[in-house]
Each structure stands twice: as C-alpha cells, then as structure tokens.
Amino acid sequence: QKEVEQNSGPLSVPEGAIASLNCTYSDRVSQSFFWYRQYSGKSPELIMSIYSNGDKEDGRFTAQLNKASQYVSLLIRDSQPSDSATYLCAVNSGGYQKVTFGTGTKLQVIP
Amino acid sequence: DAGITQSPRYKITETGRQVTLMCHQTWSHSYMFWYRQDLGHGLRLIYYSAAADITDKGEVPDGYVVSRSKTENFPLTLESATRSQTSVYFCASRGGLAGTYEQYFGPGTRLTVT
Numbered sequence: 207q208k209e210v211e212q213n214s215g216p217l218s219v220p221e222g223a224i225a226s227l228n229c230t231y232s233d234r235v236s237q238s239f240f241w242y243r244q245y246s247g248k249s250p251e252l253i254m255s256i257y258s259n260g261d262k263e264d265g266r267f268t269a270q271l272n273k274a275s276q277y278v279s280l281l282i283r284d285s286q287p288s289d290s291a292t293y294l295c296a297v298n299s300g301g302y303q304k305v306t307f308g309t310g311t312k313l314q315v316i317p
Numbered sequence: 318d319a320g321i322t323q324s325p326r327y328k329i330t331e332t333g334r335q336v337t338l339m340c341h342q343t344w345s346h347s348y349m350f351w352y353r354q355d356l357g358h359g360l361r362l363i364y365y366s367a368a369a370d371i372t373d374k375g376e377v378p379d380g381y382v383v384s385r386s387k388t389e390n391f392p393l394t395l396e397s398a399t400r401s402q403t404s405v406y407f408c409a410s411r412g413g414l415a416g417t418y419e420q421y422f423g424p425g426t427r428l429t430v431t
Contacts (some may be wrong), residue, residue, distance in 0.1 A: 238418045249407055250360070294360070298418040305374070305418060307352075308427040309359035 209233060214306035220316050225282040227311050230274070230297030238298035239271055239278045244310065245291045252294050254280060285315045318381060320344070323408050323423040331431055336395045338426050340408030348411045349391040351375075351383065354403040358406065366391055398430045 211230045219225045224225040227241075230271055238257055242250035256262045256278065269279040278297075292310040299306075321342040330336050343421065351363040362375030364383040372383050380402060382394045391410075395402055405427050409420040 240419065242422075249425045251419060252419055255419050261364075296420075304362060307360040307418060309357065 208310040209306045210213060210295055211294075212311045213313040214309060216271055216285070216314050216317055217311055218286050218314045219249060221265075221285060221287060223285050225285045225289065225313055225315070227282075227293050227313065228278040229274055229278045229280075229294075229308055230299075231278070231295075231297045231306075233299045234273075235278065236273075236276075236297045236299050239269070240296040240298075240305070241267075241278075241280045242294040242307075243291045244294060253256050263296075285313075287315045289313060290315045293304050318383065321408060321410055321421060321423040322361075323406075323426050325426060329429045329431060330398050332399060332431060333397050336398050338393045338406055338408075338424060338428070339417065340391045340393070340407075342389055342391075342410045342423075343411070344410060344421075345388060346410035346412050346421075349385065350409040350411075351381070351391070351393045352407045352409065353377065353402075353405050354384050354407060354425075356409070363367050363393065363406075380430075394430075400427075402428065403430045 209232050234314040243253050244250045254269040256271045262269045266283045270279045291311045294310045295308040296305050318374040324339045327392050350365045352360045354360050366372045366385045369388050405426045411420045
C-alpha cells in the first residue's frame with residue numbers, strides 16, 4: 207500500500223462547479239497535511255495546509271481532514287479553467303522531516 | 318530577488334559525466350530538500366539538510382552527493398550520471414519553526430542524460 211494515495215484522474219468538472227479531490231494516507235501518526243498545485247512544466251505551489259481535524263477554508267479552497275479515517279480532501283468552489291492542474295497531496299509524519307507526496311490528481315475544468 | 322532559485326534550468330549531459338545542480342534560497346530557511354519527479358512515481362526525496370553542514374539521506378540517495386557549507390546554498394551532484402537519473406529535479410526549503418512543515422519549491426531543473 208502506498209503511503210499517500212490519490213486517484214490520478216483526470217477529474218473533469220464544468221466551470222463554476224465544485225471540484226472534490228481526495229487523498230488517503232497510511233501512517234496513523236501523520237500530523238501535517240498539505241495540498242500543492244502543479245501546472246504542467248512548473249514546480250509545485252503550496253495552496254493549503256491543515257493540521258487539525260475538520261475544515262479549513264481559504265478563498266475558494268477548503269481542505270478537510272479526518273484523521274480517524276486517514277483521509278484528507280480539497281474542495282475547489284466555483285472552479286475556473288485556470289484551476290486546471292495536477293493537485294498533489296502531501297503528508298508529514300511527526301518526528302521526522304520527511305514529507306511524502308502522492309502522485310497527484312489531474313483536474314480539468316471545462317469552460 | 319527573494320525566494321528559491323535553481324540553476325541550470327535545463328541540462329543535457331552524457332552518461333558517466335559529473336553534474337552539479339545548484340539551489341539558492343534567500344529566506345534563511347533552515348531546511349532544504351532535493352526531490353526528483355518522474356512520471357508514475359511522483360516526488361521522491363533524494364537528500365535533505367536541517368542546517369549548514371547537516372545532511373541526511375532521503376528515499377532515493379544512491380548516485381547523488383550533497384553538501385551545505387552555507388545556509389542559503391544546497392548543491393546536488395551526480396557523481397557519474399546514468400540514464401536512469403534523467404528527471405526533473407526540484408529543490409525546496411522550509412523554515413525551522415517547530416510544528417510547521419510547509420515546503421516551498423524552486424522552479425526545477427530538467428536533466429537529460431544521454
């Protein structure tokens with residue numbers, strides 16, 4: 207089992223819809239969770255971090271964390287074509303500097 | 318400019334040659350990282366450094382060497398390049414505050430080994 211799992215997609219949503227991206231992780235002691243956006247040919251860009259169970263909102267983005275289910279998600283409201291990118295889920299396990307990345311979900315927002 | 322930079326951005330080299338990829342950050346971040354990104358594998362950690370003169374292996378360190386004599390620089394050297402090291406290499410950094418693990422990435426170096 208991979209440490210961080212994401213559906214590779216592509217996930218296609220119409221413009222203006224809500225995009226829901228999901229991620230599961232295997233290490234129960236994981237403490238920090240991140241979502242990165244990566245446009246084709248570019249470097250990963252941090253868009254959200256979440257440390258506690260529940261929801262965290264930042265503009266059109268909401269990160270949701272459920273440590274009991276080992277599940278973290280990213281919701282993008284009012285999706286725009288400019289949101290089309292690959293979204294990487296990343297997880298840090300406490301006591302070690304390593305952040306493990308998922309292989310990413312490709313999101314396509316259709317105008 | 319402030320931030321994290323990498324050089325060169327593109328490099329073509331031959332099998333067996335030594336190659337050094339440079340990473341420079343202006344944030345005075347304590348931690349610096351080197352990743353490679355390959356299709357189907359995602360980002361994999363090669364080496365990381367917690368401070369000047371402190372480095373440690375990541376997931377895929379074989380064939381690579383790092384050093385960190387200054388806080389702002391973290392070069393990655395491929396001692397004898399192989400075709401399997403063809404990849405996109407990203408440098409990242411983060412601050413040293415306890416409990417914060419956000420990493421910020423440089424623009425990447427696309428390396429091709431022929």
